[in-house]
Amino acid sequence: MVKKRSHIVIIFLAIALGSCDPHRFSVETKHPVDCRIFSDHNSVDSHLYGFDMHPDAIMQVTSSAWTQYDLGVYVTLSGGEGFQLMLRPIVEENVIDSGLVLTFLSGGGYRLDSAGVMLDQNSSFRFPKNQQTYMTVYNEESYLQVTVGCDTVMKRYTKRKSSDDIVLRTLPGSELRVLDPEWKRIRFVKEHDSKPDELKEP
Numbered sequence: 001m002v003k004k005r006s007h008i009v010i011i012f013l014a015i016a017l018g019s020c021d022p023h024r025f026s027v028e029t030k031h032p033v034d035c036r037i038f039s040d041h042n043s044v045d046s047h048l049y050g051f052d053m054h055p056d057a058i059m060q061v062t063s064s065a066w067t068q069y070d071l072g073v074y075v076t077l078s079g080g081e082g083f084q085l086m087l088r089p090i091v092e093e094n095v096i097d098s099g100l101v102l103t104f105l106s107g108g109g110y111r112l113d114s115a116g117v118m119l120d121q122n123s124s125f126r127f128p129k130n131q132q133t134y135m136t137v138y139n140e141e142s143y144l145q146v147t148v149g150c151d152t153v154m155k156r157y158t159k160r161k162s163s164d165d166i167v168l169r170t171l172p173g174s175e176l177r178v179l180d181p182e183w184k185r186i187r188f189v190k191e192h193d194s195k196p197d198e199l200k201e202p
Contacts, residue, residue, distance in 0.1 A: 031182040036060040050179035063183035073181040080173025082106040
């Protein structure tokens with residue numbers, strides 16, 4: 001009887017381990033986030049409080065709790081060309097529509113694109129390299145705001161439908177360490193400095 005039960009336990013464990021998806025994991029912070037790797041699963045190393053993205057890695061970060069959120073995260077960019085932050089993308093089994101793409105270039109500057117059309121750029125901005133930097137993404141109804149350290153790099157309204165997904169992509173040669181991501185419920189902002197007519201998206 002004991003032997004039979006042992007066989008059942010072994011079979012159950014084998015099935016459970018075999019069904020584990022190496023492309024999916026969770027980061028167990030105070031406000032946990034779910035992650036999914038769209039590139040090769042070896043392009044991202046996950047750990048309890050974050051993950052490390054190697055060159056040409058593509059990652060979905062999401063929370064099933066809220067589509068309106070305030071995401072805070074510590075990132076460290078090393079080498080290569082930089083990385084991209086895709087805001088309000090359409091995601092299924094892969095990235096269907098990249099949405100608003102904020103690209104931080106290691107050589108200096110950032111740009112904001114949507115559907116291949118450049119919406120904004122700043123060639124004088126310098127994303128800190130080899131230095132842990134706090135970033136936030138604030139997503140409320142039609143309003144989006146992104147900060148890097150003490151700098152607000154994006155603050156605008158958008159006609160794009162809000163989603164509960166963010167996609168990160170490392171550019172060739174770049175490594176991105178992501179620590180302590182927290183996907184928090186927002187405290188609604190009554191007034192924003194930007195105006196609705198600032199955004200002219202395709």
